[in-house]
Amino acid sequence: MPAPFPGHGPVDRSYDPSSRWFQHAVFYEVLVRGFFDGNDDGSGDLPGLRAKLDYLQWLGIDCLWLLPFHPSPLRDGGYDVSDFFNVHPDYGSLGDLVGLLEDAHHRGIRVIADLVMNHTSDQHPWFAESRSSRTNPKADWYVWNDDDQRWPEARVVFTDVERSNWTWDHQREQYYWHRFYSHQPDLNYANPEVADAMLDLVRFWLDLGLDGFRLDAVPYLFQRDGTAGEHLPETHAYVKRIRKQLEADYPGRILLAEANGWPADVADYFGHGDECHLCFHFPLMPRLFASVRREQRYPVTEILSQTPDIPDGCQWAIFLRNHDELSLEQVSEEERDYLFAEYAKDPRMKRHMGIGRRLAPLLDGDRRLAELLHSLLLSLPGSPVLYYGDELLMGDNIYLGDRDSVRTPMQWSPDRNAGFSKADFAQLYLPPLMDPVYGFGAINVEAQLRSPGSFLHWLRGMLVERRSLPVLGVGAMDVLGCPNPSVLAYVRWGEVADVSLVAPRGPGPPAVMPTAAPEPACPDQVLARTVPAGNEEAADSAVHRSQAVLCVHNLSRFAQPAELHLARWAGWRPVEVLGRVPFPAIGDEPYTISLAPYGYLWFELVDQMPVLEETGR
Amino acid sequence: MTGSLREPDAEQRAALQRLVAAWAGPGVAAAEDVELVDVALLHDGRPGVVDVLARVGNWSGDAGVERPGDRLVHAVLGLRRPGDELHVLGAREDPVLGLLDDEHGLAVVVDGLHDADVAELLLVAVGGPAEAGPPTVEREAAPPPGPVLTVSVAEDEHDPVVAFGERCALRVFRRPRPGPHPGVALLVALDRAGFNHLPAPLAVWRRGGTDLGIVVERHVGAAPGWALALASLRDLCARSGSPEEAGGDFAPEARALGTMVGRLHLALDAAFGRRAEPVATWAAAVEPVAALEGEAAAALRALRSSPARAPAIRLHGDLHLGRTARTDQGWILVDTTPGAERYGSPLADVADVLWSFHHAATLTAAQLGRDPLGHPEAASSCAAWEARNRRAFVAGYLSTPGVAGLVPPDREVVGQLTALFEAAREARVAARAER
Structure with missing residues (x-):
């Protein structure tokens, strides 16, 4: 039987014990419903995801981010939760989740999940009780008002669907507040009972073994007269409260903020290093496409220059595409018109204030552009977040409603239902893609595993390289001046540590992973790896050194010269990362490189002496 | 050995005359053609820096007869110990000019701007801490901070520009005019008015009321606006299609450039004030310089009898893509050294930039038309590019908050004036080409 994942040997995938693991991790966003169907009922589930952990380990990701898997009427992809403390029956049980967490941890993969904290489904028992009267015990668990005129400054997020943030409830005969769909009433965080209940929820999932949360819609938790109801101090105070709980009882677990705003505003969610560990950098993404x-x-470069420094121990999360539309909220009107004109030529491609398409179709299927954008994603400051299927350059289905266009089943093989499920086709939660370009006959994991030149293998190779260059995660960045506007070049530099540690195989040190079941006995192993300086707290030995990586990108479809001002690195030698090819040493004059159309190059900058020694001179 | 150069004696002055004659090169035949105006010792010792203002002419041939070549020149001389190895900058193969004696002994004298060590000393004298500098330097602004990494020299419109690392550049006026330099005055006034789309002036080098040079911030890696526009046209013509669909679409840049020009005019208005002038006067001034046809002729007919008055402000006066550059932060003006001070409608500057778009498009179309492989769609593609970017530029300009107060309220008049000014620009360029 051939090896299931050919082409590369085993990768060191043991658990990174540092509490700052997220600063150099690669995240992988997965729709449980869409990944793999473990019980042949037409819907992906937790056992199905667990069965595919070998694949994810081979790919080289460090952390899974699960989209909501709780009981829900599924009118908003599970972001309309009707029971926070359970698993949707389509996806399995709490036991299935624990099994997934154990297996993932055993492979050195952490798992975080969405914490839908701003609102519930209108089917949630809390809301049912709250709407039943104005005097019941949960009467103030949601935000009620006699008229719909309060907080006129608060914008409507889904302007194409909702006309107001207030909706009339016939039962209670009052309006309730909702920042998103009208079937998603907002919880009232001004009520201490709600704030406490949500903290119970945090503890519940962390006790089960989750490694952290993506805080969904975090800017909107509180409301206040005379404000837009976003980013309020009360909201930050509550996030600090959650963080304090993590620091006290769950070290090494993380909070990732979903706050779609300008970098200077979003950076507030890092606090002074006492709020979220990571924040999504939303405005960067549309500008990469622009x-x-x-x-x-x-x-x-403009958005990078407007991105503030962040506190020590924090990190940006950056991405190309995700489960939502390609959001154009954080661009000017002209830029939005431009991006709509360029990337959403068919009106069906527009969703809310964005574009509901996957990466590959956005790029007209151009593999070179996909590589270029991933090269940027993996080398710009921040931890990259991949979206399931994009490692295959999967397509989308713009004829499906809302954001289902980018949530079709993972394409595992050219077999029935894309190898995603053995259920009848009609049972599937969404049809897999079957078109000649992006359909599962053409694009699937099995085919790409067999083809060493596939995008899947290319991306895996890049992830391997990135692991050896942790300075890409946390290093400083110098954007290099270059008279050619099509060239985007920068140096990432900083201190790293070569560490070794004797680590038990399995779920890592108890302080980080207080999971229940004892692991089967496995021999200890000595691991050697490179981590950012400051992340070696659990290592047995560490040798510090500086690391610098020069990344050069050609954004043009034509070959371009790059004249780089690298005088600061005079005397250093660029060594191309993929092939370890030494390039001429850098001098006082501008350094010239030729780039192929949409070409990219990563160089490790090394002091010239070791190279000379290697050549025996 | 003689005395200090702080107060040069007759022998030293004669030597300095010879050195300036050697520095000035062809056209100045002998030391007698040099009249020293002012000598300042900027750095004593070895290396040393002596700064000389002199009048040069060609009097030696016909004694007492001033020739048209009579002019004020400004030489920065470096004093090196004989035998010192020089770090020569720029294209000047041999910067050695001669010998000079002072209390430190015999010195080899070099063109200071082509000697890296001397250039660094000069920067310290011009832009360094005030207490460290000699009293022969007056400064306008804060000195540039940080260490110097590398020094290079280039000629920009006859003036040498010495670049100090990626931090700052010193432009030395080789032919200063008595009194303030208009380009420096403009740059400093714009900076003070809060206009930050330019290389910020870091220090002004002035002595006896005459501007001798200026230290400005460097924008390493800025792309010249003209090259950016040509690259966009080249990319468009490489594949057929409309400009908005082609890669390298310039319109967002044209719009941003329009905003930058709008802010420039607002800063000029704030710095130099405004006056109301009759629109008809502007129209009448264009009539004799341009043979008007089509839109411009119709504009002239409409405006000649117009009773409207509109603001006149200090203009840049010679604005085009070649005077702009795109940095990673936005557009900047790279050159604020136009000729005479001009006042007029700010739309004259706008028209100059529009003509620059036209020039880029027609030049590209003409070049591609000569290509033996043939670019049958080049002319129409370039025309579409020009139309798209003119619209974007004007939209960016007129939508800049505050600009509405600088242009006539009637948009038709705005269009007519712009067409007229653009015709005038074209006529000026054609006249220059004929000369």
């Missing part, structure tokens, strides 16, 4: 279409670096 830059490759305009073939100029300026959209990216």
Whole structure:
């Protein structure tokens, strides 16, 4: 029987014991419903995801991010939760989740999940009770008002669907507040009972073994007269309260903020290092797409120059695409018109204030552009978040409603139902893609595993390289001046530590992973790896050194020269990362490199002496 | 050995005359053609820096007869110990000019701007801490901080520009005019008015009321606006299609450039004030310089009898894509050294940039038309590019908050004036080409 994942030997995948593991981790966002069907009922589930952990380990990701898997009427992809303390029966049970966590941890993969904290489904028992009268015990668990005029400054998020943030409830005969769909009433965090209940929820899932949360819609928790009801101090105080709980009882677990805003506003969710560990950098993403279409670096360099420094121990989370539309909220009106014109030529591609398409179709299927954008994703400051299926360059189905266009089943093989499920086709939660370009006959894991030149293998190779260059996670960044506007080049530099540690195989040190079941006995192993300096707290030995990586990108579809001002690195030698090819040493004059169309190059900058020694001179 | 150069004696002055004659090169035949105006010792010792203002002419041939070549020049001389190895900058192969004696002994004298060590000393004298500098330097602004990494020199419109690392550059006026330099005055005034789309002036080098040079911030890696526009046209013509669909679409940049020009005019208005002038006067001024046809002729007919008045402000006066550059932060003006001070409608500057778009498009179309492989769609593609980017530029300009107060309220008049000014620009360029 051939090896299931050919082409590469085993990768060191043991658990990274550092509490700052997230600073150099690669995240993988997965829709449980869409990944793999373990019980042949047409819907992906937790046992199905567990069965595919070998694949994810082979790919080289560090942390899974699970989209909501709780009981829900599923009118908003599970973000309308009707029971916070359970698992949707389509996806399995609490026991299945624990099994998934144990197996993932055993492979060195952490797992975080969405914490839908701003609202519930209108089917949630809390809401049923709250709407039943104005005097019941949960009467103030949601935000009620006699008229719909309060907080006019608060914008409507889904402007194409909702006209107001207030909806009339016939039963209670009052309006209730909702920042998203009208079937998602907002919880009232001003009520201490609600704040406490949600903290109980946090503890419940962490006790089961989750490694952290993505805080969904975190800016909207509180409301206040005369404000837009976003980013309020009360909200930050509550996030600090959650963080305090993590620091006290769950070290090494993380909070990731979903706050779609300008970097300076979003950075507030890091607090002084006492709020979220990570925040999504939303405005960067549309500018990456604008830059490759305009073939100029300026959209990216401008947003980078407006991105503030963040506290020590924090990190940006960056991404190309996710389960939502390609959000154009954080761009100017002109830029939005431009991006709609370029990337959403068919009106069906527009969703809310964005574009409901996957990465590959956005790029017209151009493999070179996909590599270029991933090269940026993996080398810009931040921890990259991949979206399931994008490692295959999967397509989308713009004829499906809302954001289902980008949530079709993972394409495992050319077999029935894309190898996703053995259920009848009609049972599937959504049809897999079957078109000649992106359909599962053409794009699937099995085919790409067999083809060493596939995008899947390319991406895996890049993830392997990135693991050896942790400075890409946390290093400083110098954007290099270059007269050619199509060239985006920067140096990432900083201190790293080569560490070794004797680690038991399995779920890592108890302080980080207080999971229940004892692991089967496995021999200890000595691990050697490179981590950012400051992340070696659990290592047995560490040798510090500086690391610098020069990344050069050509955003043009034509070959381009790059004249880079690298005088600061005069005397250093660039060594190309993928092939370890030494390039001429850097001098006082601008350093010239030729780049292929949409080309990219990563160089490790090394002091010239070791290279000379290697050549015996 | 003689005395200090702080107060040069007759022998030293004669030597300095010879050195300036050697520095000035062809056209100045002998030391007699040099009249020293002012000598300042900026750095004593070895290396040393002596700064000389002199009038040069060609009097030696016909004694007493001033020739048209009579002019004020400004030489920065470096004093090196004989035998010192020089770190020569720029294209000047041999910067050695001659010898000079002072209390430190005999010195080899070099063109200071082509000697890296001397150039660094000069920067310290011009832009360094005030207490450290000699009293022969007056400063306008804060000195540039940080260490110097590498020094290079380039000629920019006859003036040498010495670049100090990626931090700052010193432009030395080789032919200063008595009194303030208009370009420096403009740059400093714009900076003070809060206009930050330019290389910030870090220090002004002035002596006896005459501007001798300026230290400005460097924007390493800025892309010249003209090259950016040509790259966009080249990319468009490489594949057929409309400009908005082609890679390298310039319109967002054109719009941002329009905003930058709008802010420039607001800063000029704030710094130099405004006055109301009759629109008809502007129209009448264009008539004799341009043979008007089509839109411009119709504009002239409409405006000649217009009773409207509109604001006139200090203009840049010679604005085009070549005077702009795109940095990673936005557009900047790279050159604020236009000729005479001009006042007029700010739409004259706008028209100059529009003409620059036209020039880029027609030049590209003409070049591709000569290509033996043939670009049958080049002309129409370039025309579409020009139209798209003119619209974007004007939209960016007129939508800049505050600009509405600088242009006539009637948009038709705005269009007519712009068409007229653009015709005038074209006529000026054509006249220059004929000369």
